[in-house]
Amino acid sequence: MAAAANSNSDNLTLDKVREALIRQEDTIIFRLIQRANFPVNSPTYDEKFASFSGSLLQFVVKETEALQSKVGRYENPEEQPFSPENLPPSLVPPQANPPVLHPAAASININEKIWDFYFNRLLPLFAVPGDDGNYASTASSDLDCLQAISRRIHYGYYVAEVKFKDAPQDYEPAIRAQDREGLMKLLTFEAVEEMVKKRVEKKAAVFGQDVCLVDNGNGKCKVDPSVVSRLYGEWIMPLTKLVQVEYLLRRLD
Amino acid sequence: MAAAANSNSDNLTLDKVREALIRQEDTIIFRLIQRANFPVNSPTYDEKFASFSGSLLQFVVKETEALQSKVGRYENPEEQPFSPENLPPSLVPPQANPPVLHPAAASININEKIWDFYFNRLLPLFAVPGDDGNYASTASSDLDCLQAISRRIHYGYYVAEVKFKDAPQDYEPAIRAQDREGLMKLLTFEAVEEMVKKRVEKKAAVFGQDVCLVDNGNGKCKVDPSVVSRLYGEWIMPLTKLVQVEYLLRRLD
Numbered sequence: 395m396a397a398a399a400n401s402n403s404d405n406l407t408l409d410k411v412r413e414a415l416i417r418q419e420d421t422i423i424f425r426l427i428q429r430a431n432f433p434v435n436s437p438t439y440d441e442k443f444a445s446f447s448g449s450l451l452q453f454v455v456k457e458t459e460a461l462q463s464k465v466g467r468y469e470n471p472e473e474q475p476f477s478p479e480n481l482p483p484s485l486v487p488p489q490a491n492p493p494v495l496h497p498a499a500a501s502i503n504i505n506e507k508i509w510d511f512y513f514n515r516l517l518p519l520f521a522v523p524g525d526d527g528n529y530a531s532t533a534s535s536d537l538d539c540l541q542a543i544s545r546r547i548h549y550g551y552y553v554a555e556v557k558f559k560d561a562p563q564d565y566e567p568a569i570r571a572q573d574r575e576g577l578m579k580l581l582t583f584e585a586v587e588e589m590v591k592k593r594v595e596k597k598a599a600v601f602g603q604d605v606c607l608v609d610n611g612n613g614k615c616k617v618d619p620s621v622v623s624r625l626y627g628e629w630i631m632p633l634t635k636l637v638q639v640e641y642l643l644r645r646l647d
Numbered sequence: 648m649a650a651a652a653n654s655n656s657d658n659l660t661l662d663k664v665r666e667a668l669i670r671q672e673d674t675i676i677f678r679l680i681q682r683a684n685f686p687v688n689s690p691t692y693d694e695k696f697a698s699f700s701g702s703l704l705q706f707v708v709k710e711t712e713a714l715q716s717k718v719g720r721y722e723n724p725e726e727q728p729f730s731p732e733n734l735p736p737s738l739v740p741p742q743a744n745p746p747v748l749h750p751a752a753a754s755i756n757i758n759e760k761i762w763d764f765y766f767n768r769l770l771p772l773f774a775v776p777g778d779d780g781n782y783a784s785t786a787s788s789d790l791d792c793l794q795a796i797s798r799r800i801h802y803g804y805y806v807a808e809v810k811f812k813d814a815p816q817d818y819e820p821a822i823r824a825q826d827r828e829g830l831m832k833l834l835t836f837e838a839v840e841e842m843v844k845k846r847v848e849k850k851a852a853v854f855g856q857d858v859c860l861v862d863n864g865n866g867k868c869k870v871d872p873s874v875v876s877r878l879y880g881e882w883i884m885p886l887t888k889l890v891q892v893e894y895l896l897r898r899l900d
Binding site: 417420421424427428431443444445450453454457458461462464465466467485486489527529530531533534589592593596597600601603605606607 | 670673674677680681684696697698703706707710711714715717718719720738739742780782783784786787842845846849850853854856858859860
């Protein structure tokens, strides 16, 4: 995870937010490559785990998030849990820094959508079919991917806040009119999105290559770079904009 | 984590073990790069955490390993805990596969040495001084690094087993004589070690670069490749050989 952008309101600039987003691309790609070490391993998801009410994946998510909650993970607004029911409180003393975001951020959690596209659409595109028995590592690797993607998407709060602060006059009319489509239009820059898709595709090609001392010339990547480009184009960027729109709609409350 | 090599004795070949070790290099380097996102963050290690008896790091290690133990992590011989006291039992049904390793493997855990070099020698070489307040993420990132390194080093069991199986006549005299130095000599191939150091240095340069659409020419790496070469030369390879020697000394028991 990259450093939080929420420590000081004066530090929140579009450049810093963009820098954090770019660094998070590396994290997401590293984690997808790690998940690709395992085949699909469907018993991780399909079978009831021991005496737990759900699957091994659900057990790992619930227990890991409970532990992370105790050490303060969810004090950062951009960290949203996938299993928010009955999370234990943080044992870390609250930070004295003034909050940077509007309190509405806390109520915007689109992890259900993220969970859905990750397991139903994305995973079959980059994990090979099969079962090698490593279900616990698979579950933990899935959670790593989910958390990196979720953090990236919920970072939309900061993107929206900094854009709003830089030009409130552009956003206020659409917010007052509760005009989702108008806000979405204000937040969409197709040229930038194309550039991001190209950059993550290049990163996936660089980070996913087999590095040998003598070039083995196979050029095979551990995760197909076009899948990473699609991940950004079809899910990460649209959902980040959804978070931004939801945040802005409540920005003047 | 890479797939375990312990599912079937007939599958254990030197080529497969080497392939697993090479894949683990990527994991270790990815995780070091992720840890380098944070400065040293010494309160993670120095301050007592809430009502827990130790630091935040020790809390995260103990609780994470307890959770992982429940989902069967330590049923794999190459996974050794850093906090082995009072680990809860696995809730996963034991595998029916016959064990590949001599039972002695279970008693060889050199994580104290790994913990020591990681925090006292390695971390100051690649984490910049400073404090950004992200202690929970720092602790979790340290544990990711420690586990990847520990798994790589304890994979020495498989290296030793496959070498022994391939040429018992070479090893038995030294084992019967309990000759550590003789075994260490049999296990040392300097040319191979130099090649590994060069390869991980190259990987660190590739995976740690800033990937931009237009080459920014700064050539700066997130983790100094020479530090990764040193990590392998000074710690990972010598400690893997130590695991191999300890294992072989008990191989005929």
